[in-house]
Amino acid sequence: MFASMQIARAGTPERLSLDPGWLFLQGDVPLPSIKGxxxxxxxxxxxxxxxxxxxxxxxxxxxxxxxxxxxxxxxPFDPDQNRAQGYRPRGIGWYRRYLTLPVTDRGRNIELQLDGIATHSTVWVNGIVVNRNWSGYNGRNIDITPYLRYGKEVNTIAVRVDAEVMEGWWYEGAGMYRHTWLVKRDAVHIATDGIHANPVQKNGRWTLPVTVQVDSSAAAARDATLDVILVAPDGRAVARATAPVHVDALHSASARLDLAVRNPQPWTLDKPALYRVHAVLRDAKGEIDSAETHTGFRTFRFDADRGFFLNGQPTKLQGVAIHQDHAGVGVAVPDSIWEYRMRQLKSMGVNAIRFAHNAPAAEVMDLADRLGILVMDENRNFNTSPDYMQQLTWLVRRDRNRPSVVLWSIFNEEPLQGTEVGYEMARRMVAAIRELDPTRPVTAAMHGGLFSDKGAVQALDVAGINYQVWEYEHFHKTYPDKPVFSSEDTSAFMSRGAYKTDVAKHVVASYDDDAADWGQTQRGSWKHITDHPFMAGGFAWTGLDYRGEPTPHEWPSASSFFGIMDLCAFPKNAYWFRQALWIKDKPVVKLMPHWNWPGQEGRPVKVRVATNAPHVRLLLNGAVVGEQDVAPFDMATFDVPYAPGRLEVVASRNGKEVGRDAVETSGAPARVVLTPDRSALLGDGADAVPVTVSVVDAQGRPVADANLHVRFDTDGAGRIIGVGNGDPNSHEPDKASERSLYNGLAQVIVQGRRGAHGKLVLRARADGLQPAEVLLAVRDAGALAVVPEAQPIVRPGTWRSSPPQSERPDPNVALADNDMNSWAWGDPPLGMAPGAKRWRAFRVSFPLRADHNDGRAHVVLREIAGKAEVWLDGVKLGDKTSFAPGPLVLPVPHGPGWRTLTVLVEAEPGKPSGLLGDVLIERGTP
Known part of the structure; x- marks a missing residue:
């Protein structure tokens, strides 16, 4: 019945990127002591x-x-810096941005959205503090409508970032590392994250309850009508509802609508069908605002005896925990690089991610919804004070419509977890979540306190256990009705491409034999989970390496060794072990190590095969050297006397070959190879492509143990934004045009320039090798929804105005420091009504920017009514000799950074007088 519905014309809200055009200063600015x-x-x-x-x-x-x-x-890397933060200095930084707003924006609601700033920050708009925040992971939506100027006037946003403080024991970066936005809407508008639409199934029928919050910055109460349309993945409108809304001035109101949905497409891991919830707000004159979110139709439940079920099917959580930094870019990861990382994880068999230990960017959550990955959505700070509860409720409001989210997590490994205090805090946080979203269970990642008389676990819906595999059965017997899963496990070590452990060089072999004292190998941790059917699954630590927490080694190691993939998202052998354990619908066969072992002829080399096949046969140069039935978790291991050539494994099931893999001895490196993840990117200044750098020998065989140095350059419509190689011990810079290979691989990340299109040419050179060149198409991104950059304007303020006087006042008269009242305060226009006293003095003291203080600037007084004298720092600049209203432009000589401008105005008898127009300091020729 809804097939013929037409979605109403979109409203006029604007969400404009504020990402380009910031000014940055690393370091703090000491302020002078305030005296007087x-x-x-x-x-x-x-x-x-x-x-x-x-x-x-x-x-x-x-x-x-x-x-x-x-x-x-x-x-730089510095051994005196915090190892937990990757031995990188952090400190204090400042950002500033200028923008103008058209006069047509006056009366609209203007919101500044800051998605993530590491770590503590304070925000000012036009010199007014508008926000303080105590976390590097939550976004902020700041109503800045009252503070703005319109027309030619320039607005200033200033942000002070304190990255000396830290929230985590891992690399957190420093600065404005997520996106920023300026949102313009009608004074009566749908609130940010104001749509709550989470499908409900009852008796086999689906309904979509939709609640929409409407906010008002209007001057009077207003009535509106809310239309909500549900749009299927194929673009058809399949349900619709309408409700009235009355919202008082400077208040909020909500409307509840229920949509019946027949036979929706389910959101599944393989086919994650997403529906759009489109809300339109109208008043008597027409559409005034619109907003949209997405959702998905799926059921899930945690069962205390049988684990996790998705859409009625038993599904083990094949999860990884990840932090948010990447080679070359730190935590300022482009959205497209996030997509690359998550595609890599999905291809490994990952069906769930724990974003440890904080909320990720909204764009990352969008990817989880779109790619079909379940999410354990984790709060950063275990704290029930108002500032921190606001961080928790922000997270839930933002993500509660997402089909990917199946767990809210309130903390990770808190010392108070097994205490009465921990219970009381957890109880309050759980209650706050349930008030906003009663459909998802709440958990926490606990590494102790599970069996205390009073602790957080009693407040949780689902228990998460970190590492303590020996407690699985004990917990299930103690809490037979509480579902449980492994919120963190493994902590295994590997150096990508290395096969001999060298403690002195901080190298760990890649056979999956090494794990932390508290952890397990990749294979062992999953065996513990599969051996216990009541375990809902687990999250391996970690899916990718990350800077900081350099374990098991410290300096010069600067990043972790835990990752199943390295910092570039290049697979380690752990990737193939996880594939073999997790992927059931296709054969997995991976042979390790490489086969370059000069000088080791005749000596045994440890060979391991990661596979989900039941039988393997190993051949060296065509001759069988071993054959084994595959143990499901131990896989297959051989000792093979080394001889150069081709080592090959053939996997079979019931005597039939199902797959094979091979490694081959290579010659010396001969040629550099560049392999981009994609062949094209957008010229929007944001889209980025990772390019894999490798070398091959004269026969085109990969040289897996190459560690030579490669230099890069680009031409055309893009640039290099970062390089890496996945070596946790490397101190080469991330921001560079060169990098050494690490065991055969490096990565360079290129990005299209904003507003550019055409071709991007990336070249790579290494001494003695044939260079490589790759061409990427940079596509026109079209008109970008960006707030244009504005140039600062020196508009002196705040002015003081003397009382009217009968005689010409002294232009250099000094006011007492504590005199706040004998002269008035204000900014032009500053007028004086006709009267017997014809003289008045106007004065302002102001800082003069260095780029305006070179002797070539001018003071521009747009309109003065009456005769006038203009004085600067006690020196007369010039006169206006006519009573008639008009402008005056005078040169500003070079001088101190702080200036005092005084204007004496004499009124024409019986006529008004004063500074009736702007007063500016402008550069160049007037």
Missing amino acids: QGASYMTTKAGEAPGPAGADYDDSTWRHVDLPHDWAVEG
């Missing part, structure tokens, strides 16, 4: 923030950057 009545008085006033927070601060020497930006990854 005048300075003390002024610095407490709205709009008068001192230093870089102020609207008129001189940032002319600051560096230009585009966001996302992580300044820590640009820094």
Whole structure:
């Protein structure tokens, strides 16, 4: 019945990127001591923030950057820095951005959205503090409508970032490392994250209850109508409902609508069907706002005896935990690189991700929904004070519609977890979550306190156990009705491409024989889970290597060895072991190690096969050297006397070959090879492509043990934004045009330039080798929804105005420092009505930017009514000799950074007078 529905014309809300065009200063700016009545008085006033927070601060020497930006990854490795943070300096940083708004925006609601800043930050708009935040992982939606200026006036956003503080014991980066947005909407509008639409199945029938929050910054109460349309994956509108909304001025209201949905396509791991919930707000004059979210139709449950079920089918959580940094870019990971990482994980057999130990970016959660990956959505801070509860509720409001999310997690490994205090805190956090989303269970990752008389576990719906595999059965007997899963396990070590452990060189062999004292191997951890049917699954630590927490080694190691893949998302052998354990619908056969062992002829080499086949046969140069039935978890291992040539494994089932793999002895490196993940990218300044760098010998065989140095350069519509090689011991810079291979591989990340299209040519050279060149198409991204960059304008303020006077006042008269009232306060237009007293003085003190203080700037007084004298720092600049209203432009000589401008105005008898137009300091020829 809904096939013929037409979606209403989209409204006029704008969500514009604020990513490009920021100015950045690494380091803090010491502020002068505030002394004296005048300075003390002024610095407490709205709009008068001192230093870089102020609207008129001189940032002319600051560096230009585009966001996302992580300044820590640009820094050197330093053994005196925090090992947990990857031995990289962090510190303090400042960002500033200028923008203008058309006069047509006046009356609209303007929201500043900051998606993630590491770590603590304070935000000012036009010198007014508008937000303080105590986490590097939550986004903020800040209503900045009251503070804005329109037309030619320039608005200033300033952000101070304190990355000295840390929330995690891993690399967290530093700076504005996620996206920023400016959202413009009608004064009556759908709130950000204001649509709650989570499908419910009852008695085999699906309904979609939709609640929409409407906010108002209008000056009076208004009535509106809300239309909600459900759009199927094929674009058809399949359900619709309408409800009235009445919202008072500066208040919020909500509307509840229920949509009946017949036979929806299910969201599954293989076919993640996503539906769009499109909400349109109308008043008597037409459409005023619209918003959209997506959702999916799926059922899931945790069973205390049988584990996890998705859409009624038993499904083990084949999960990994991951942090958010990547080679070359730190935590400022482009969305497309995130997609590459998650595709790599999905291809390994991952069906679930725990984003440890914090909320990821919204774009990453979108990928989980779209790719069909379940999510354990984890809160960062275990704290029930208001600031931290706001972080928790923000996370739930943002993600509660997502079909990927099956667990809310309130903490990881907290010392209070087994105490009464921990119970009380957990109970309150669980209650806050249930108020916003009663459909998903709440868990926590616990490494102790599971059996205390009073602890967090009693408040949880599902228990998560970190590492303590010996407690699985004990827990199930103690809490027979509480579902349980492994929230963290494994902690196994590998150096990608290395096959001999060398403790002195911080190298760990890649056979899956090494794990932390508290952990297990890849194979062993999964065996513990599959041996216990009541375990819902687990999350291996970790899916990818990450900077910081360099375990099992410290300096010079700067990143972890835990990853199933390395920092570049290149698979280690752990990847193939997990594939063999997790993938059931196709054969997996991987032979290890490489077969380059010069000088080891005749000596045994350990050979291991990762496979899900039941039988393997090993051949060296065509001759059988071994044959085994495959143990499901131990896989197959051989000792093979080394001889150069071709080592091959043939996997079979019931005597029939199902797959094979081979390694071959290579010659010396002869040629560099560049392999991009994609052949094209957008010229939007955001899309990025990882390019794999490798070398082959004269016969085209990969040289798996090559560690030579490669140099890169580009031409055309793009640039290099980072390099890496996955070596946890490497101290080569991430921001560079060169990199050494690590065991045969390196990575260079290229990005299309904003507004560019055409071709991007990447070249790679290594001494003595044939160079490589690859061409990528950079496609026109079309009109980009970006807030244009604006140039700062020096508009002196705040002005003081003397009382009307009968005689010409002294232009250099000094006011007492504590005199806040004998002269008035304000900014032009500053007028004086006709009267017997014809003279008035106007004065302002202001900072003059260095790029305006070179002797070539001018003071521009747009309109003065009356005769006038203009004085700067006690020196007369010039006169206006006519009473008639008109402009005055005068040169500004080079001088100190702080200036005082005084204008004496004489009124024509019986006529109004004063500064009736803007007063600006402009560069160049007037």
